[in-house]
Amino acid sequence: MIIDESLVFAIAIIIFALIIVLKGVRIVPQSDLYIVERLGKFNKVLHGGFHLIIPVVDSIRNVLTSREQLVDIEKQSVITKDNVNISIDGIVFCKVDDAQEATYNVVDFKNAIANLAMTTLRSEIGGMDLDDTLSNRETLNAKLQSELGSAAANWGIKVTRVEISDISVPAEIERAMNMQMEAEREKRAIETKARADKEAVIRKAEGFRQEEFLKAEAIERMADAKRYEQEQVAAGQMEAMRLINESMSYNKDGAEFLLAKDRVAAFKSLAESPSNDKMILPYDVTQMIGSTSVLGDAFFKGVSNENTNNA
Structure with a gap:
């Protein structure tokens, strides 16, 4: 074909x-x-x-x-300002912000960021004490993000976050730190107890002072009340005497009426008494008995004087 x-x-x-x-x-x-x-x-x-x-x-x-990418910071040994050798690693979160610059301004932006992060990390920790490194991790993350962000911006990369994932210290340093922490806790416990005891003494003294103040105030008020009561009673009695005197100036039998009224009240109280050793006599009889007792006393007194003179 x-x-x-x-x-x-x-x-x-x-x-x-x-x-x-x-x-x-x-x-x-x-x-x-x-x-x-x-x-x-x-x-x-x-x-x-x-x-x-x-x-x-x-x-x-x-x-x-264009998605967010992770750049691992390999674990490395770093010396702090107080000459302690620690091991540290971390993670950098970044994303491509300008594809042209990420392609033409750097050969491998991930590798460049990782190396720059390690260098920056050594520089930052070299100016910090061990205690600051362990306690100020957020500050360290912020400094690393700022330094890496400035450099990565020239490569068209935006650093969104930096995290220090692990900080390891030598075993002997860790033991010393644990002993220091224990001593610090005991110190804080003693100081707290001392402050509590001081506060208790102050509160007790304050309570006692307040109690005494209230007692004195109560006594003063009771005295004022008693004085006021006495003044009112005296004023009432004075007014009653004035009214009695004024009434007696118009009616001379008013005094006899008042005495008779008091005698009636006294006999009534005596009659209502449950005691059996009592004898109630009319008023006239009591007057007669009184007069008789007066004459008897006078008679016996005269006889006694006569016997004395004869002797």
């Missing part, structure tokens, strides 16, 4: 055209960034979606991702 040369040439042209078309079509995933060069020179950055490029003339120089 003889194949026509023109047909073969046409098929070859069609296949070549298909290859050229396929080479010119680029479908970029959403989070990827394609760096396109035209004849060896930067042309543009392809973001997620469907794109067409010129085959042979255009080529894909680099593929980056």
Whole structure:
């Protein structure tokens, strides 16, 4: 079977055209960034979606991702300001902010960030004491992020966060630190107890003073109340005497009425008494008995004086 040369040439042209078309079509995933060069020179950055490029003339120089990436800081030995050798490692979180600069301004931005982080870490910890290094981890993270962010900005990389994941100290230093912490806790406990005892003494003295003050105030108020009561009673008695005197000036029998009233009240109280050793006599009888007793006393007194004179 003889194949026509023109047909073969046409098929070859069609296949070549298909290859050229396929080479010119680029479908970029959403989070990827394609760096396109035209004849060896930067042309543009392809973001997620469907794109067409010129085959042979255009080529894909680099593929980056816009997602946040992790750069591990390998564990390394660092000497603090007070000459303590510690081991430290960490993680740097970053993302591509400018794909062109990340491609052309640095060979490998991850490796560059890792090495820069180790250098910066040595420099920062070298100016800090061990206690500051262990207690001010947040400050150290902020300083590292600031230093790395300034340098990585020239590479089109944004440093979003830096975390110191582990700080290890030698065993003998750890034992000394534990002893120091225990001594510090005991010291704080003693100081707290001393403050509590002092506060208790102060509160007790304050309570006693307040109690005595309240007692004195109560005594003073009771005295005032008693004085007021006496003044009111005296005023009432004085007013009663004034009224009695005023009444007696108009009626001379008023005094007899008052005495009779008091005698009636006294006899009533005596009569209501449960005692059996009592005898109630009329008022006239008592007057007679009184008069008789007076005459008897006078008689016996006269007899006694006469016997004395005769002797």
